[in-house]
Amino acid sequence: MDAILLQILNGLDKGSAYALIALGLTLIFGTLGVVNFAHGALFMIGAFCAVTLQRVLNFSYEDVDESQKDFLGNALKVKTPYVEAWFGPEFGGAIIDWAVPLAILFAIPIMIAVGFIMERGLIKHFYSRPHADQILVTFGLAIALQEVIKYFYGANPIQTPSPEALSGVANVGALIGMDFVYPVWRIVYFFFSVVIIGAIFSFLQFTTFGMVVRAGMADRETVGLLGININRRFTIMFGIAAAVAGLAGVMYTPINSPNYHMGMDFLVLSFVVVVVGGMGSLPGAVLAGFMLGILESFASMNEIKSIIPGIDQIIIYVVAIIILLTRPRGLMGRKGVMEE
Amino acid sequence: MSKSAFSRRGVLKSGALAGTGLALPTIFTASSAAAFTNDPTGSSVTLGFNVPQTGPYADEGADELRAYKLAVEHLNGGGDGGMMNTFSSKALQGNGILGKEVKYVTGDTQTKSDAARASAKSMIEKDGAVMITGGSSSGVAIAVQGLCQEAGVIFMAGLTHSNDTTGKDKKANGFRHFFNGYMSAAALAPVLKNLYGTDRNAYHLTADYTWGWTQEESIAAATEAMGWTTVNKVRTPLASTDFSSYIAPVLNSGADVLVLNHYGGNMVNSLTNAVQFGLREKVVNGKNFEIVVPLYSRLMAKGAGANVKGIHGSTNWHWSLQDEGSQAFVRSFGTKYGFPPSQAAHTVYCQTLLYADAVQRAGSFNPCAVGEALEDYEFDGLGNGKTLYRGDDHQCFKDVLVVRGKENPTSEFDLLEVVEVTPAAQVTYPVDHPMFAGGALGSCNPGS
Numbered sequence: 093m094d095a096i097l098l099q100i101l102n103g104l105d106k107g108s109a110y111a112l113i114a115l116g117l118t119l120i121f122g123t124l125g126v127v128n129f130a131h132g133a134l135f136m137i138g139a140f141c142a143v144t145l146q147r148v149l150n151f152s153y154e155d156v157d158e159s160q161k162d163f164l165g166n167a168l169k170v171k172t173p174y175v176e177a178w179f180g181p182e183f184g185g186a187i188i189d190w191a192v193p194l195a196i197l198f199a200i201p202i203m204i205a206v207g208f209i210m211e212r213g214l215i216k217h218f219y220s221r222p223h224a225d226q227i228l229v230t231f232g233l234a235i236a237l238q239e240v241i242k243y244f245y246g247a248n249p250i251q252t253p254s255p256e257a258l259s260g261v262a263n264v265g266a267l268i269g270m271d272f273v274y275p276v277w278r279i280v281y282f283f284f285s286v287v288i289i290g291a292i293f294s295f296l297q298f299t300t301f302g303m304v305v306r307a308g309m310a311d312r313e314t315v316g317l318l319g320i321n322i323n324r325r326f327t328i329m330f331g332i333a334a335a336v337a338g339l340a341g342v343m344y345t346p347i348n349s350p351n352y353h354m355g356m357d358f359l360v361l362s363f364v365v366v367v368v369g370g371m372g373s374l375p376g377a378v379l380a381g382f383m384l385g386i387l388e389s390f391a392s393m394n395e396i397k398s399i400i401p402g403i404d405q406i407i408i409y410v411v412a413i414i415i416l417l418t419r420p421r422g423l424m425g426r427k428g429v430m431e432e
Numbered sequence: 433m434s435k436s437a438f439s440r441r442g443v444l445k446s447g448a449l450a451g452t453g454l455a456l457p458t459i460f461t462a463s464s465a466a467a468f469t470n471d472p473t474g475s476s477v478t479l480g481f482n483v484p485q486t487g488p489y490a491d492e493g494a495d496e497l498r499a500y501k502l503a504v505e506h507l508n509g510g511g512d513g514g515m516m517n518t519f520s521s522k523a524l525q526g527n528g529i530l531g532k533e534v535k536y537v538t539g540d541t542q543t544k545s546d547a548a549r550a551s552a553k554s555m556i557e558k559d560g561a562v563m564i565t566g567g568s569s570s571g572v573a574i575a576v577q578g579l580c581q582e583a584g585v586i587f588m589a590g591l592t593h594s595n596d597t598t599g600k601d602k603k604a605n606g607f608r609h610f611f612n613g614y615m616s617a618a619a620l621a622p623v624l625k626n627l628y629g630t631d632r633n634a635y636h637l638t639a640d641y642t643w644g645w646t647q648e649e650s651i652a653a654a655t656e657a658m659g660w661t662t663v664n665k666v667r668t669p670l671a672s673t674d675f676s677s678y679i680a681p682v683l684n685s686g687a688d689v690l691v692l693n694h695y696g697g698n699m700v701n702s703l704t705n706a707v708q709f710g711l712r713e714k715v716v717n718g719k720n721f722e723i724v725v726p727l728y729s730r731l732m733a734k735g736a737g738a739n740v741k742g743i744h745g746s747t748n749w750h751w752s753l754q755d756e757g758s759q760a761f762v763r764s765f766g767t768k769y770g771f772p773p774s775q776a777a778h779t780v781y782c783q784t785l786l787y788a789d790a791v792q793r794a795g796s797f798n799p800c801a802v803g804e805a806l807e808d809y810e811f812d813g814l815g816n817g818k819t820l821y822r823g824d825d826h827q828c829f830k831d832v833l834v835v836r837g838k839e840n841p842t843s844e845f846d847l848l849e850v851v852e853v854t855p856a857a858q859v860t861y862p863v864d865h866p867m868f869a870g871g872a873l874g875s876c877n878p879g880s
Contacts, residue, residue, distance in 0.1 A: 098683065164762070247490035247491045278676070349700050
């Protein structure tokens, strides 16, 4: 029983990342009609916003300590972060410790700007081109972006820990009279994604801007005829989608040390999530994200793998095939989306 | 007047052609008897450095490339000479190899077997490389080793730790300086026994490819031999990034030791996940839960950060060693690049010197002569103590380091500390050991 509950929690956690990325993908597809294969790269850039802030906060000056030697036998240069020198070791240390949550503030403007530049600078030139062209250009962009990140940060994963107060495990089982633990930061990640998903849905549901965007998603031409500059709003939505992917990346860094390839690792799965959820359906993307996350976790259980070896590697695709055979438009797909 | 069908000119022409035709086979036979693939005839010789310059092991590849360039500099008489000064063989004079200036070409393996083979093929066929070296993955090393055997050039393997490289997939033209999974297990087991006792239940998570399989087989056999029980062996896809769903079942498995047969990004992520799930604070069967990483790399330890503290593993070499050879190499590399070399850099530097030395001693670049010079060759002064290049399988036998993640590092490089230097005799195995069975070395191929 403990094992099943743990896998459900794991699945919700994985599903959180899938759902956030798939949500952004669907927003872009639903508004601009673009299949954005660079969306995984946005997730990766978000993660590297956290890495960058961590490095900025760790900018240090050096004191020569004659009593210690470096690897060449010279006097050791001891590094002290400027932040600790300015604010004292305790408060300065706390700022460095909280680098990942602080990176949220740092990442939002950067990701929106990256989204704007990406959309205005490249993707808008491909609106009228076939989906295959859009896929090729955005996939190429993703490769270029990850190579840029690798050039500056190297290929190896970079440790980006969670704040001390939010590391370790919580006895989640005690809430239901059982005894099992779960990492605190993973719980934080799940609730964070729920808040972001809730905020996006509220924004679209309860604001005038959101209402116009939804109207544009349903009938772009009519909204345009009403004198509304729907393209501008869609560009803003691209920026918001980029920010969502970026925030998902920032908060993911303590779970797995980020590397330049992490976006690609999520990209394919997130596209499967979008297709299973139904192209253009925001609730579908979220539902499919969590569902596939949970199924993937269960498929990794030894009991399941002993019955069907290797199922953990193909479960998502098997489920996708079954769903598309029975519901060709996905779980919550609408008629007419990506249908000639 | 009758006209003869044979003119003087015609007879001469026919005779010349027939003579040339008859002589041709002899020319070719004589030539091929002496020649071998890419016999360097000019004033220089080209070596092929085939390393991952893109892909997940690009940092290891970059460090390997730095070491190769340093080795070339030293072979050509530049720099401070590095480990050439401490190497027990004094055949190398700092004037290249056999008086020929050493040049090199580089290729990108991308940590993919097909790309690595294509890159090696291009270096052999287009650039005239007489030796290929490199690799940061056993799959790649085995693939390139096979190609070099077919092409008739020597392959000096870089970072490859699978038993199969010098086991079932060994080749006469291939040589490995790096240690292997069996040696890691043989070095680690006694240390683990002293630290954690003989009554332990181990749970293995293993990368699902050649290196992972042989590493798991080796460490499971070594720990079982000292009394440990293997609770479970779970294979994880190489492409995995989040290991939480593989770690969660460990919590209630009854295991009190987790063995992570992972390397690279897999190791960083699985170790991070294991620590996140509180395994290090867990007490099972009245014992503290322990994590073991059989193959450590400093570059990877950096990725795992504080999670490596106190965790034991093995490594081929570490920059903190105090022998003359290691210190000379660290000084040379550190002065040139500003940071200490990794074990990947060390092994490829050694391989380059060992190849050059073998050519020098053999007096020829012919792969068969070079192979003969390397086989059963004993040397010292390259940072691992006395070392033997065993002729039967082309595997180096030398001391193995057992290391531990350092609790209080003094710098970003000071991540591992050596807890034991396991003597070569303790990690040596017979040629016909079952874990290495299944393949034949064959005979050397000089090519063309």
